[in-house]
Amino acid sequence: MNIILLSKNYQNYSSGYYHQDSINAFISVSNTFVYGPGYSHYDSNDSILEVIAKSNFTPTTVDLIVCSTSWDEDESLDSVDPQPSIDLSLIKNIPKVYFLNKEYKKLDIRFQYIKKNKIDLVCTVHPNAKKWENQIGIKFLYLPFGISLNRFKNLNLSRVYDFSFSGSLHKNHTDLRFNIKQHIFQKQHINKKSNCGLNSIFKLLRPEYKMYSIFWAEWGAKNLFYQNLLPKGEKYVKLLNQTKVFLNTPSAIGIFNTRFFELMATKSLILCPKTQKYEDILINEKNCLMFNPDLSDFKEKFTYAINNKSFREKITNQALEDVQSHTYINRIKTLINLI
Template identity: 30%
Template sequence: MRIICLSPRMENYPWAFYQQDTLAELARQHEVFFYGPGFAAYDTNDGWKELFAKCPIREPELILLAHWWLRDRPGEPIDRHPKLRPSESGLPVVLILNKEYANLEEKLRYIRTNQINLILTHHHDADKYQQETGCRCSFWPFAVDMRKFPDQPAVKRYDMTFTGTLRNKVWPESQSDIRLRIQRRLFHCFLDSPILLRRRFRKWNVFWISQSRYPWINRIKKGWHLGANSYLRLLTESRAVINCLSPVQLVGSRYFESMAARALVLCEESERYDGLFSPADHCVTFKADLSDLIEIVEFYLSNEGTRSAITQRAYEHVRTFHTWERRIQELTALVADL
């Protein structure tokens, strides 16, 4: 397929992989012209006439608005380039709806106004978005690039790992406080910064690096954010990784990355995993009140055979069903029906 993909350049974006992984796999499977901030051809004054004149692809068939084409920050207009109205392109348009907790009403209004042909969403409310916009919408879960993970299991250095945000700072009402509560259960804390592992758990080698909700704490805690290579190596060297739902109960990419790293996914109980992976087969769940968390961690760290069987099943499952290669194939099949 011949595709014009509207997106900022994402190779150096440090906070997540999924945006760039999607663009890279799209280019592997299709002929793609990338256009947006950071790409050489981009000009904020261009309309469709100028864009098509710059496009090296003969007779493009599809416009794809990738993850970051619409802005997420509160108070900013979501339309990154008003001169490129999708409804005026003359081609079918697919939009990847990103961060469904951020400016959702404005994004859905943009979709309705521009008569988007197909919405891909990582959120389970695809039917709701379809009803609200009148545009076709398909659930398109997060995934993983298996090329980033070793074929053979790595030596495990850490018993349990967590990295990342404790609770979304911009949209806190969209996310539960379960990550904060887990941290408090395991650590003596100052505000929301872990200070010392509680005595009972010091037998475990725990890697825990969290982003505080307080900017001044993050400035003091240098190194709270891991680079891509360090993060991926950490997952492969971990026996178990704490995974919790993202804002609006999104099943984020870390679930799949942990499985690809052959780390045991320890996650809160949720119906949101239905159709993606199965508790006990591919992950281990704990109650939202954390009443069984410590018992579960004790058991699976002490029973390597049981843990390894789950992580191997999860690895095979994610390799088969949850790669970006498969997601782009799914996109291709959906576009064929437009």
């Protein structure tokens, strides 16, 4: 299959790996020409016909045109169109697919772009796929995030951290992560974004948690030299591999986020709240451990998961087996089979 993939170049990006990993999956399973900012053949004035000409395909041999998760203009408040000269509505006989991204902002503007360019199929990781299909009259495909097993793997490192969390609390959308922090941190230190670096000399944690080796770093956490305490790239993969139990929850808008798969692939036990948002991917006490959303059993589940190595290994072994079917290559194959 010959595919034109419209995308920014994310080869050197150190987070948000799903952009590049999905690009790599397209390249692995099809004859894909990637076009967009950061690639040598990019020209911001090109039309879609000029893009096709640069691909060495012809208009009659292109099987699919795809707008990737990174194609949208993200900085503008009133537009998502990264290149108005590329008008996909002019293409009549080639299927056009759009990957919806950042569904929590500018959604109506993204829908306008989809309709203006006469997109045939929209892929989204959001469970509202069917609702939005009915709303705008264009076919949607619920296609969850996936995993690159080349990037995330079990490195057989010593699990030096009993428990870890990194990322945003998303307090504007949910109070769950903050409530868990309140369980772990002493009240007077609740505004500290990390217990690492210089903060490690202070007694930030509640007495019932201070005997555990805990890594906690929120977005914006800095060390004494104003360096980011959130690990990225290989350091992030190493953190997952060094952690026995890792806290994760669905994203702020209920999306099954990439970290669930990353933890499964690195054999860090997922500790997560009970919810209906796991799409049958996670099953309590089979490939993860769930606690009540009111946190009434959080400390019990926390302690059991850390102290019971055989239970932990049983769960993480099953998670590693389960994640094999959730690669980005499989996701893209699912899409291509529908075209």
